[in-house]
Amino acid sequence: MDLLAEHHLQGTSAVFYIPNFISEDEERYLLRKVKDSPKQKWKTLNNRRFVPLFHTGGEVLQKNILFRQDLPPFMNDFPDVLGRIRFLGAFNQSPHKGPNHIILNEYHPGQGIMPHEDGPSYHPVVATISLGSHTVFHYYRYNDKDSLSVDPGSMGRSVDPAPLLSLFLEPRSVVVTTGEFYTTHLHGIDEVDADTFAGDGFLLLPNGSYSQIVNRHMIQDETVVGIIESGGKVERTTRYSLTCRDVEKVVSGRVAGVVSRT
Numbered sequence: 001m002d003l004l005a006e007h008h009l010q011g012t013s014a015v016f017y018i019p020n021f022i023s024e025d026e027e028r029y030l031l032r033k034v035k036d037s038p039k040q041k042w043k044t045l046n047n048r049r050f051v052p053l054f055h056t057g058g059e060v061l062q063k064n065i066l067f068r069q070d071l072p073p074f075m076n077d078f079p080d081v082l083g084r085i086r087f088l089g090a091f092n093q094s095p096h097k098g099p100n101h102i103i104l105n106e107y108h109p110g111q112g113i114m115p116h117e118d119g120p121s122y123h124p125v126v127a128t129i130s131l132g133s134h135t136v137f138h139y140y141r142y143n144d145k146d147s148l149s150v151d152p153g154s155m156g157r158s159v160d161p162a163p164l165l166s167l168f169l170e171p172r173s174v175v176v177t178t179g180e181f182y183t184t185h186l187h188g189i190d191e192v193d194a195d196t197f198a199g200d201g202f203l204l205l206p207n208g209s210y211s212q213i214v215n216r217h218m219i220q221d222e223t224v225v226g227i228i229e230s231g232g233k234v235e236r237t238t239r240y241s242l243t244c245r246d247v248e249k250v251v252s253g254r255v256a257g258v259v260s261r262t
């Protein structure tokens with residue numbers, strides 16, 4: 001079986017979780033590079049409140065076209081993160097056979113990202129690497145379950161607050177999201193300082209209900225496993241995520257000024 005198939009999450013058609021995708025040495029190196037990035041590259045977007053972003057690999061404009069810029073060398077040199085992602089095979093059907101666009105998100109404890117879809121600018125596969133801290137990543141569905149395609153005008157549709165799937169993402173892991181989890185579902189991260197477990201994998205949600213961690217049997221950190229299974233809190237520290245996708249339409253050229261993302 002290949003690496004991706006071995007890490008398929010049971011009960012999902014198209015979500016894969018691979019722990020230790022990045023080694024501890026590589027994580028230290030990447031975190032140093034990330035922190036050395038020029039400050040002016042960090043941005044805050046409307047729908048990503050309090051989460052500074054920086055785009056590498058290009059900018060997606062309103063027409064869903066990527067203006068090519070070079071990816072920072074640390075994504076291709078050491079460690080060869082993009083090569084490693086391509087090797088998984090999840091992007092074999094994507095136009096460029098691998099990610100050409102990376103967003104680096106920074107989350108301090110208490111920060112998260114509202115449930116959203118990544119939208120039609122990208123080929124419907126996303127690989128998300130976590131560095132520095134764990135987080136809990138939820139997938140959600142819309143209440144009107146008969147809608148079957150990515151709908152850029154979906155802002156007004158109501159989202160079922162009960163996560164469809166909750167994953168514990170360890171630092172250095174990658175999660176690969178494809179299929180309907182990309183095209184019809186949403187994903188988000190709760191704005192909490194710590195993740196609270198009631199035992200048997202059940203996470204306490206901010207609204208007082210519970211959601212069971214589906215990848216609990218794949219968690220490597222024994223202390224964390226103990227807390228997830230027996231109850232307790234796992235405190236968040238600062239997490240950086242690398243969201244790697246393939247923008248379908250790419251043109252060469254320089255982009256001037258501030259651009260917005262759909």
Ligand SMILES: O=C(O)CCC(=O)C(=O)O
Pocket residue numbers: 103105113118128137187241243
């Ligand atoms: O940081 C994450 O894990 C998720 C980021 C995300 O959903 C995005 O950049 O679209």
Ligand SMILES: [Fe+2]
Pocket residue numbers: 116117118187
């Ligand atoms: Fe996203």
